[in-house]
Amino acid sequence: MRGAQGDLLRLIAGGHAESRAELARLSGLAASSVSLRVEELIGSGLLVEEGSVSSRGGRRPRRLRVSPTAGVLAVADLGGHHARLGLLDLSGTPLVVEERPCEIALGPEATLNWIAASFDDLLATHGPAGVPLRGIAIGLPGPVDPASGRVVSPSRMPGWNNFPVAEHLGAHYDLPVLVENDANLLAVGEARAWPGCETVLVLKAGSGIGCGVIVNGVLHRGRGAAGDISHVRVSSDSSVTCSCGHLDCLEAYASGAALMSVLAEQGIAVGRPSDVVALVDDGIPEATALVRNAGRLIGEVLTVLVNFINPDAIVVGGSLSKAEPLISAIRAAVYERCLPLATRDLEIAVTRSGPDAALLGAGILLLDAVLS
Amino acid sequence: MRGAQGDLLRLIAGGHAESRAELARLSGLAASSVSLRVEELIGSGLLVEEGSVSSRGGRRPRRLRVSPTAGVLAVADLGGHHARLGLLDLSGTPLVVEERPCEIALGPEATLNWIAASFDDLLATHGPAGVPLRGIAIGLPGPVDPASGRVVSPSRMPGWNNFPVAEHLGAHYDLPVLVENDANLLAVGEARAWPGCETVLVLKAGSGIGCGVIVNGVLHRGRGAAGDISHVRVSSDSSVTCSCGHLDCLEAYASGAALMSVLAEQGIAVGRPSDVVALVDDGIPEATALVRNAGRLIGEVLTVLVNFINPDAIVVGGSLSKAEPLISAIRAAVYERCLPLATRDLEIAVTRSGPDAALLGAGILLLDAVLS
DNA sequence: CCATCTTCTTTCGAAATCGAAGATAAAGCG
């Protein structure tokens, strides 16, 4: 999908525009050119006209949508012990989403082959007949080199280091394959739910701590590890050695895994980070204190970043985000310590876009790859 | 200067391109279109052809430059007790640069009127005859709201809070006026000297601590305070209250002002941050220890930012940057603590572009305003 | 219900841009 046509399709698919007039405003093209290109896109079956948008005082715009028969995207978000898999249409709307158990520690080949099989399964059962698969995207809980599509020195993915994930999947499908860090996908998906916010930090507080960074509306990847805050040193009375070899990393105190291990030491057995949230909801004081302390530590780290990057919003996602004391403690730390100029219009809130945000983000990024 | 012509002129003036072929590559326009536009720009006196660039194996490109008679830019960089003032041609090349004493504490009106008078003076003595003044840019040692051109809650500029700087200067000249934080100007100027580095942190270590952030080649302003690291809390045995009211801010330990006041307590009187550097060069152990400690503290803060934003380079400028122990201590802290992925190709170095970097940065930003 | 306003969309000649092919100029090499 070359040039101007691809741009227009992206604007529609991405939800930024839904009429010719909006396309003209957003793309910078003349209205007449937009009309021409849209006719062609409709002619080639990629766009459809479907009803109309409500009027803004004049003639009602005709609603444009990506054709449901134009293609599907297969997306997955891998965690340590489970995976969310989904099919999206080219507008990023989920056709089906499933969560299945999946041990990432089984290594890249087994995991990726299982994913490919699961995609085939989903396509067979839920894929609309005759609609072609157009791309694959996968989110992984570790740093990904965006250029090569390889995982680079992940701390919680044994056997994956330097494995050519994109290449391996590309052998299954002759299609665009996108491999990205899970927090980055979450950030892209979540940012869509915060219109007007150009610079956003999206925290993923699950069994690990991840963070995706949107600067001026685009995902900032850096060298593949941008947004990593899990190994920032925090001040603490005691002293813990992190899996990375350094002392007192944030992750060693405030990640879901760290909370669970402290609770286990106190004789409270929990299996997953969401169990910690349940304990907090049940008013178990040990859990609440732990979570609040985690929030404080995270908040102190965010303090530095807020002064530094001046985000418009900090969005907290991941399974721990449902624990109210976590957010309050983060808010308290940031608002107490940051510059007034930086916090004046800063929103700190939990995820708006639900459990599928990362899959939606995968769709958004993948669409760019598919339509280029 | 509208549309495509402005883009081409910017590419030449900004030093990104110096031949038609390069313009075609960078602008995305067809070579033929570039030729046409360049002819027009030469015709209107804004560009000149001047010799040729060395060959890359084929026909030698003809070097294009911005005409020296197209206009001049007046730029200034204000410190606490002095100002650097300069005139640049539209390509950003300095025609004259002077440093003059100037007390910023005299307040905005007096200071700005003095600046305007100084510009008039420079123009009269060094401005080429018949070449029009095209724009004004000023760097100030405090946060600037980019939208309004006002200073916002500056900690070291008494009387300036919320003063409409751009507006006040605009009354003197009916020209584009640009007001920006001094560290941001330094960052823009310095980034030009680091080709290939898309994301750069530029630290200004003088009597205060400032930091400009270039993300993907563009200055990141945030809400006007982006890059502020001076009020990050550092871990310390003792406890110092910063002028901002919080405890243990980086600025209270590692800024030139802080170092000077500690030295004064030890009976070593110094007047300016560069005197501290002189003491270090003379091997005075108290000064060296202080500077090394400052570097360590700064480095620990940078640690967080390096993991977070994955810069390609950290450039240290400001008068303290000439103290070798400062850089070594910063390097040690960052390389010791950051993720290998983030430090693998990270350069940490002192400024390459000399004392006029901020003025050059002012020229670069101002050019965009003038040519749009 | 009709005139008027607003907004969206299309029409059509004018202008800008492209791209392929050719002209120009220099480097590399036998």
Added chain:
DNA sequence: CGCTTTATCTTCGATTTCGAAAGAAGATGG
């Protein structure tokens, strides 16, 4: 030195894009 290679720059017809104006469709308001 002359041939080949490489890169820059120009010419010119084909294509795309623009912009103003008109047409279409609904909102607004007497």
